[in-house]
Amino acid sequence: MSDQDLQVKVMGALKTVMDPDLHKNIVDLGFVKNLNIDNGKVKFDVELTTPACPVKEQLKNECHTKVGEIDGVAEVDVNMTAAVRASEHSQPILTGVKNIIAVASGKGGVGKSTVSVNLAVALSLTGAKVGLMDGDIYGPSIPKMLGIPITPPKSAGSNKFYPHEKHGLKVVSAAFLTEEGQPLMLRGPMLGGIIQQFLQNVEWGELDYLVIDLPPGTGDVQLTLTQRAPLSGGVIVTTPQQISLIDAEKGVKMFQQVKVPVLGVVENMSYFVCDGCDKKHYIFQSGAGKQLSEQFKVPILGEIPLIPDVVVGGDSGMPIVLGQPDSLASQAYRQLAGQVAAQISIHQSKEAKKVGAGFELAWKG
């Protein structure tokens, strides 16, 4: 069989490989690239929409198997690559950032910052370029969680500054704007100004994902960010107990009211695993994550167990995803990253043509 005949058969086989999230085959999705057939040796790339794709291995194996079964194929070499698609917007800010994810909770104390930090690191471990914005102006804890010493940001000229870099992330936080230990005591209207600076005056460079850790509640900072930043999606963090639902609901409704796509819910501190008996203890009861997911018809992106090492990680500046990659919590965070990336891709594929943020029309006459 000639190489040309083989090419037709290979493409035919690849047309039966479906992306389970986008519901189309990988050929029609434009993922198959650089197909090269030389004497029965078949080589091609599959370019996914994110390096964090949770079904990457599954798709690779399916391609390998189906192409391998074709008569005349001597060898199959499948290379999984990724090109993160940008969520479109016409705003003149954050132009090099492809996707912006806001992490919110209705209330404080659910572990939002821990989730934001570990989510950002897990995404970057897949090969994506990731930034992290600490939106909690009054209580900025992200530098400590990443072990970044408090130093002022480096100037980039013309009023701009560079983010700090650590563990593969680009990080911006109000903690870097004051001396260590000094509280930033500001009235409401000033907060918007700081957030504006984070959006307009930081040299983020090219990023695949920018994770924004929103402060708890639905106040000034959340309003500024949801009104002015071209958010690709929001994630709500809750704990399992019923009483968290009331506040988590507000978080979801906040995103809905400003039409930011709700990517899903993360249930943090889902359960505690005793290292003595390996049994799961549901210390905070259970169910809130699932209820929220069913109520608003959004997916559960992850259930993170409560493990003392997560806290140690935060306190020591080495996030658990890096410090103890084999722990249950780290596995849960890696899954979370995959699900978040997948949901962004799904939302992008469903985007009806609509007028985005930053559209302007001058009136004539």
Place this chain on the structure above:
Amino acid sequence: MSEETNEEPTGPSPSDIKQVDESTLGITWTDGHESVYHVKLLREKCPCANCIDEWTGEKKIKTGTIPDTIRPLNLKTVGLYAIQFDWNDGHSTGLYPYTLLRELCQCEQCAAKSPA
């Protein structure tokens, strides 16, 4: 898994916003609906706290104070959920969420259901 539609859980968004003529705004929506608005009506229905009492919802603009010559100077989208107008009477603080704009639609279909 249920069949996915392109329906948005929070209502349709504009897929196109354009100036129809010197005093008419047109919006095409993602659910296919086509809206037209006389700009004077839009100004009269400004939802900002200076034009509507926040607590009672009572209109604070006295009838007849908005001239027929009222025009927007420009308009822009705010985030993903509203439009803001800059008016030639100096007013610009109103944010018109898409849900409000759909309610105000004055196309033949909608005007018949709920005249302004």
